[in-house]
Amino acid sequence: MQPSxxxxxxxxSSAPTKPIASGSVATGIDSMPSKVDITPCDLLENSKSSxxxxxxxxxxSLHSIPGSLHLVPDASxxxxxxxxxxxNLLRQLAKDVxxxxxxxxxxKFHFESREYVFxxxxxxxxxxxxxxxxxxxxxxxxxxFPSSQEPSIPENPSSLTGEKxxxxxxxxxxxxxxxxxxxxxxxxxxxxxxxxxxxxxAVSSSSSSDLPxxxxxxxxxxxxxxxxxxxxxxxxxxxxxxxxxxxxxxHTRENLHDSTSSLRDHDPSLLSSSKFFRSSPxxxxxxxxxxxxxxxxxxxxxxxxVSTKNSSSNKNLRSSLSKLLSTSNLNNKPxxxxxxxxxxxxxxxxxxxNMIPKETQPPSMRNDWKDYLDxxxxxxxxxxxxxxxxxxxxxxxxxxxxxxxxxxTLSFYESNYGLVDDFFGNELDGLNDSPLLxxxxxxxxxxxxxxxxxxxxxxxxxxxKKYKITDEDTIGLLGISSIGVKGRHGKKRxxxxxxxxxxxxxxxxxxxxxxxxxxxxxxxxxxxxxxLLSRTDEVESAxxxxxxxxxxxxxxxxxxxxxxxxxxxxxxRILVAYSRHNPHIGYCQGMNVIxxxxxxxxxxxxxxxxxxxxxxxxxxxxxxxxPDLMTSRADQLVLKSFVKESLPEIYSHLELLGVDLDAISxxxxxxVYTDTLPxxxxxxxxxxxxxxxxxxxxxxxxxxxxxxxxxxxACNSSSAIYSFLSxxxxxxxxxxxxxxxxxxxxxxxxxxxxxxxxxxLAISSLNLAVNY
Amino acid sequence: MSAQxxxxxxxxxxxxxxxxxxxxxxxxxxxxxxxxxxxxxxxDFLTKDVVVDDKLVTLQLWDTAGQERFQxxxxxxxxxxxxxxxxxxxxxxxxxxxxxxxxxxFLYQTSQDECAFPFIIVGNQIDKDASKRAVSLHRALDxxxxxxxxxxxxxxxxxxxxxxxxxxxxxxSRLALxxxxxxxxxxxxxxxxxxLSKPLNNTSSCNC
Numbered sequence: 001m002q003p004s005x006x007x008x009x010x011x012x013s014s015a016p017t018k019p020i021a022s023g024s025v026a027t028g029i030d031s032m033p034s035k036v037d038i039t040p041c042d043l044l045e046n047s048k049s050s051x052x053x054x055x056x057x058x059x060x061s062l063h064s065i066p067g068s069l070h071l072v073p074d075a076s077x078x079x080x081x082x083x084x085x086x087x088n089l090l091r092q093l094a095k096d097v098x099x100x101x102x103x104x105x106x107x108k109f110h111f112e113s114r115e116y117v118f119x120x121x122x123x124x125x126x127x128x129x130x131x132x133x134x135x136x137x138x139x140x141x142x143x144x145f146p147s148s149q150e151p152s153i154p155e156n157p158s159s160l161t162g163e164k165x166x167x168x169x170x171x172x173x174x175x176x177x178x179x180x181x182x183x184x185x186x187x188x189x190x191x192x193x194x195x196x197x198x199x200x201x202a203v204s205s206s207s208s209s210d211l212p213x214x215x216x217x218x219x220x221x222x223x224x225x226x227x228x229x230x231x232x233x234x235x236x237x238x239x240x241x242x243x244x245x246x247x248x249x250x251h252t253r254e255n256l257h258d259s260t261s262s263l264r265d266h267d268p269s270l271l272s273s274s275k276f277f278r279s280s281p282x283x284x285x286x287x288x289x290x291x292x293x294x295x296x297x298x299x300x301x302x303x304x305x306v307s308t309k310n311s312s313s314n315k316n317l318r319s320s321l322s323k324l325l326s327t328s329n330l331n332n333k334p335x336x337x338x339x340x341x342x343x344x345x346x347x348x349x350x351x352x353x354n355m356i357p358k359e360t361q362p363p364s365m366r367n368d369w370k371d372y373l374d375x376x377x378x379x380x381x382x383x384x385x386x387x388x389x390x391x392x393x394x395x396x397x398x399x400x401x402x403x404x405x406x407x408x409t410l411s412f413y414e415s416n417y418g419l420v421d422d423f424f425g426n427e428l429d430g431l432n433d434s435p436l437l438x439x440x441x442x443x444x445x446x447x448x449x450x451x452x453x454x455x456x457x458x459x460x461x462x463x464x465k466k467y468k469i470t471d472e473d474t475i476g477l478l479g480i481s482s483i484g485v486k487g488r489h490g491k492k493r494x495x496x497x498x499x500x501x502x503x504x505x506x507x508x509x510x511x512x513x514x515x516x517x518x519x520x521x522x523x524x525x526x527x528x529x530x531x532l533l534s535r536t537d538e539v540e541s542a543x544x545x546x547x548x549x550x551x552x553x554x555x556x557x558x559x560x561x562x563x564x565x566x567x568x569x570x571x572x573r574i575l576v577a578y579s580r581h582n583p584h585i586g587y588c589q590g591m592n593v594i595x596x597x598x599x600x601x602x603x604x605x606x607x608x609x610x611x612x613x614x615x616x617x618x619x620x621x622x623x624x625x626x627p628d629l630m631t632s633r634a635d636q637l638v639l640k641s642f643v644k645e646s647l648p649e650i651y652s653h654l655e656l657l658g659v660d661l662d663a664i665s666x667x668x669x670x671x672v673y674t675d676t677l678p679x680x681x682x683x684x685x686x687x688x689x690x691x692x693x694x695x696x697x698x699x700x701x702x703x704x705x706x707x708x709x710x711x712x713x714a715c716n717s718s719s720a721i722y723s724f725l726s727x728x729x730x731x732x733x734x735x736x737x738x739x740x741x742x743x744x745x746x747x748x749x750x751x752x753x754x755x756x757x758x759x760x761l762a763i764s765s766l767n768l769a770v771n772y
Numbered sequence: 773m774s775a776q777x778x779x780x781x782x783x784x785x786x787x788x789x790x791x792x793x794x795x796x797x798x799x800x801x802x803x804x805x806x807x808x809x810x811x812x813x814x815x816d817f818l819t820k821d822v823v824v825d826d827k828l829v830t831l832q833l834w835d836t837a838g839q840e841r842f843q844x845x846x847x848x849x850x851x852x853x854x855x856x857x858x859x860x861x862x863x864x865x866x867x868x869x870x871x872x873x874x875x876x877x878f879l880y881q882t883s884q885d886e887c888a889f890p891f892i893i894v895g896n897q898i899d900k901d902a903s904k905r906a907v908s909l910h911r912a913l914d915x916x917x918x919x920x921x922x923x924x925x926x927x928x929x930x931x932x933x934x935x936x937x938x939x940x941x942x943x944x945s946r947l948a949l950x951x952x953x954x955x956x957x958x959x960x961x962x963x964x965x966x967x968l969s970k971p972l973n974n975t976s977s978c979n980c
Contacts (some may be wrong), residue, residue: 002976080960092790153876264911417940451873531843542840546789546839549789549790549811550789550811552807552810553807553809553811554810555810556806556809556810578902588839588841589789589811589812589813589837589839589842592811593810593813611899626841627840627841627844628841628844629841629842629845633844633845633848658852660849660851661807662848663814663815663834663845663848663849664815664817666813666815666845666848667813667816669815670814675810675813717778717780717830718780718832719780719817719819719830719832720819722817722819722832723818723819726816726817728817769847
C-alpha cells in the first residue's frame with residue numbers, strides 16, 4: 001500500500017516527472033459523464049501531459065526526487081509529522097506546490113511567447129503552419145522545450161531542482177524557513193494552485209482501492225479534524241469521479257461541513273471561488289498540458305470527459321481544498337479567497353490551466369489568446385470543430401474529415417478548448433495517420449481570427465485601464481457590463497464593442513461574452529442546477545418523455561451527439577433541469593437543438609443550462625416556447641410583414657407561388673438558427689443575438705431572403721422554394737458580409753419598437769382566428 | 773392563378789412525436805431509412821414526382837412536428853392540403869388514441885367537410901416484435917369503420933423495412949388527386965396571410 005493520500009507530495013514528485021504509459025485517454029464515446037470515466041490513469045495521464053516541462057528533472061527516477069513523500073514508509077511520515085507538526089508540513093508542501101506551479105507558469109509563458117514568435121515568423125515568410133506542425137510532430141517533444149533558457153525561477157527553487165541528497169534534510173530546511181504567505185502569489189491564485197495536487201491526490205487515493213481503511217494515509221495529516229476531513233474529502237472525491245461533477249460538490253460540502261463546523265465561516269469565499277471557476281469553464285483545464293501535448297502533435301489529447309470533468313473538478317477541489325486548508329489552521333491568516341490583492345501582477349498564477357480568469361492578468365492572458373489564435377484559426381474550428389459537425393443533414397462528415405481538422409489545429413488549440421476533444425471524442429482513435437491538408441482559405445481564416453483576437457484584447461485592455469479594473473474586481477468576468485451604454489463615452493464604447501461583436505467574437509472569448517451579454521451570468525445561483533437535477537418526485541412525465549424521445553435525434557450528424565454521443569446525457573440533463581425550472585414551458589422542441597448547440601461551446605453543463613435559461617427568459621420575447629407558442633407564431637406574421645415592406649419582390653413571388661413563409665421561418669426562429677444555417681454562421685448569429693437581442697432573429701431572416709433573392713425568384717414552384725429554404729445548412733453564405741448585412745442593413749427598419757407594434761397586431765389577429 | 777401544367781398536391785403528415793412520420797416520408801422519397809433523423813421542429817418539406825393514372829403529379833409532403841403544442845401551428849401548415857396522413861405507432865396505444873385528436877384538429881382548423889376530405893391512417897413500426905404490439909389491426913379497422921361516411925383508409929406499414937410504404941403513398945396520391953379539384957377554391961378561400969399583413973400595415977402607418 002502506498003501512502004498515497006499524502007497529498008501534495010504526490011504531486012510534487014509523480015505528477016511532473018513520472019512518465020505514464022501512454023494509452024489513449026479517450027474513454028469512449030459511450031462513456032457518459034455520469035459513468036466513471038475518469039480512471040486514475042486518465043488523471044495521471046492528464047497531469048502527465050505537463051511532464052515535458054520538467055525535462056531537466058525528467059531523467060531522474062521517481063525515487064531520487066526529494067519530496068517523494070508518498071514513497072516512504074508510513075513510519076517515516078509519522079516521524080516527520082511528529083517532528084514538524086502537521087500544519088507546518090502541510091503548509092510547506094502546499095508552498096512547494098505553489099512554487100512549482102508558478103514555475104510551470106513561467107515556463108508556459110515562456111513557451112507561449114516563443115511559439116507566438118514562431119507562428120509570426122511562419123506567417124511572415126509565408127510558410128504553411130501545418131507543414132511546420134507536421135515536421136515538428138515528428139521530432140521528439142522534448143526537443144521542443146527551452147531547457148537551456150529557463151525563465152527566472154521563484155527564489156526557492158530547491159524543491160524543484162531535486163539536487164539535494166536527502167529527503168529529510170530538504171524537508172528540514174524547508175520547514176525551518178519561516179513561513180510567509182508568499183506575497184507573490186495572490187490568495188486567489190493560491191487555491192487554484194492546489195488544484196493539481198488535489199487531483200493527484202484523488203487519483204492516487206482512488207487507485208489504492210480501499211483507502212479510507214488505510215489509517216496511515218490519513219495519519220499524514222495529523223489532527224483528527226483534518227484526518228476526518230481528508231478522509232471525507234477523498235471519499236467524496238471518489239464519489240465525484242464516479243458520478244458527475246456538480247452533485248459531488250455537494251457531497252464534498254456536506255462532508256466537510258460535518259467534519260468541521262468552523263468551515264461555515266469560509267463559505268462565502270468558497271462560493272466566490274466556485275463562481276470564479278464557473279465563469280471560465282473552458283479555460284480551466286490544463287492548458288499547460290495542452291501546450292506540450294500538442295507540441296508533440298498527438299491529436300488524441302484528452303477526451304471530452306476528462307476535460308469537462310477536470311473543469312468541474314476544479315471547482316470542487318478548489319472548494320474542498322480551501323476548506324481543508326482553512327481548517328488546518330492558518331488562523332485567519334487568509335488563504336481565504338477573498339483577501340488581499342496580489343502585489344505582483346503578472347507571474348504565473350496562470351497555473352496549470354487557465355484556471356484563473358483572464359482578467360486576473362490581462363497582459364499574459366492576451367499573450368495566451370493571441371497564441372491560441374495564431375495557432376488555430378477559428379475558422380478551422382468553425383468549419384470542422386464543433387461548428388461544422390453540427391446538424392448538417394446532407395453532408396455527413398466522414399471521419400477522415402474530422403481527423404484532418406483535428407490535425408490542423410496547431411498547438412494549444414485542442415485541449416484548451418475541451419471542445420475539439422468533445423467533438424471528436426473517440427471517433428478519432430486510429431485515425432492519426434492520415435495525411436494533413438490545409439488549404440489557403442484556412443490560413444486566411446486563421447489570420448482573420450488572429451486579428452479579431454488582437455482587437456478584442458485591445459478593447460478590453462483599454463477598458464480595464466480606463467476603469468482601473470483589477471483582477472479582484474472582475475471575478476472571472478470580462479467586465480462587459482462596465483462598457484456601459486449611457487453617456488457619450490458609454491455609447492461610443494458600446495458601439496465599438498458591437499463592431500467587435502459584428503466581426504465575430506473570438507472563440508476563446510465566446511463562452512464568456514455570451515454568458516455576460518445574455519445575462520446568464522446573473523441568473524446563476526450556486527447549487528440550483530444540482531438541486532433541479534436531484535428533484536425526483538415531480539410530475540413531469542410529458543416533458544421528460546418528449547425529451548427522451550428527442551435527445552437521440554438531435555444533431556444527428558454531430559459526433560458529440562448523434563444518437564449515442566457523449567453529449568447526450570448532458571443535453572438531457574440541461575433540458576430536464578430546465579423543464580423543472582420552468583414547468584409552464586417545460587420542454588419544447590427547438591430547445592433541444594439550442595441546448596446541443598450551447599453544449600458545443602460550453603464544457604460546463606451548468607453554464608449551458610444557464611445560457612439556455614437566459615436565451616429563453618432574457619433574450620427571446622416571452623411566450624416563445626409556451627404551449628400556445630403565441631409569440632413565436634405571431635412573429636412569423638411579423639416577419640411576413642417585414643418581408644412585404646422591405647423585400648416586395650420576394651414577397652410577391654412567394655405569394656404568387658402560394659408559399660407560406662411562416663411555415664419555413666417558424667423553424668428558423670424556434671431553433672434560433674442553430675440547425676438551419678451553416679454552423680459558422682450560427683455562431684456568429686449568436687454573437688449578434690446576445691448583443692442586439694431578439695431583433696436579430698428578424699434581421700437574419702430578412703438577410704437570408706435577401707441574399708438568396710436570385711435563387712428564390714428562380715424557383716417556379718412552391719415545392720422548390722420549400723425544399724430550398726428549408727435546407728440551408730449546406731448553403732455557403734459568406735459569413736462576414738452576411739452578418740454585417742444582418743446587423744446593419746435592417747437596423748433602422750427592424751427595431752424592437754416596430755416589431756412589438758406588429759407583434760401586438762399579429763397576436764390579436766391570431767386570437768381572433770382562434771375565437772372564430 | 774399561375775399557369776402550371778403540373779399538378780401539385782399537398783399532403784400533410786400528422787401524428788404524435790416519434791411515431792415515424794419523417795422516416796415514412798424519407799423511405800418513400802429517398803428510399804432510405806435512418807434512425808438519425810432529427811426531431812422535426814415546425815415542419816419539414818419533401819417533394820416527389822409520381823405518376824398516378826398516367827398523370828404526372830408532384831407530391832409536396834409536409835412533415836409536421838409531433839409535439840402537442842405544435843398543433844397550434846396547424847393553421848399555417850394545413851392550409852391547402854389535399855390529403856392528410858395520420859401516423860401512429862402500432863406499439864404505442866397512446867399514439868393511436870391521438871389519431872382522432874389530430875383528425876379533429878385538422879378538420880377544425882381547415883374547416884373541411886368531414887365526409888369528403890381524405891384521411892389515410894397509418895400504423896407504423898410493424899417491424900417490431902409482435903409481442904410489443906399495442907394496437908391490433910382489428911382495433912384500428914374498427915376505429916375507421918366507426919367514422920361513418922368519412923373518407924378514411926387504413927394502412928399498416930414499416931418505414932424501416934419498407935413494408936407497404938409505396939402502396940401507402942400511391943393511395944395518398946390517388947386520393948389527393950381526386951380531392952384536388954376542390955383545392956383551387958380552397959386556396960382562394962384561405963388568404964389570411966394577405967389579410968393579416970394588411971391591417972398590420974394600416975395600423976402601423978396610423979401609429980406613426
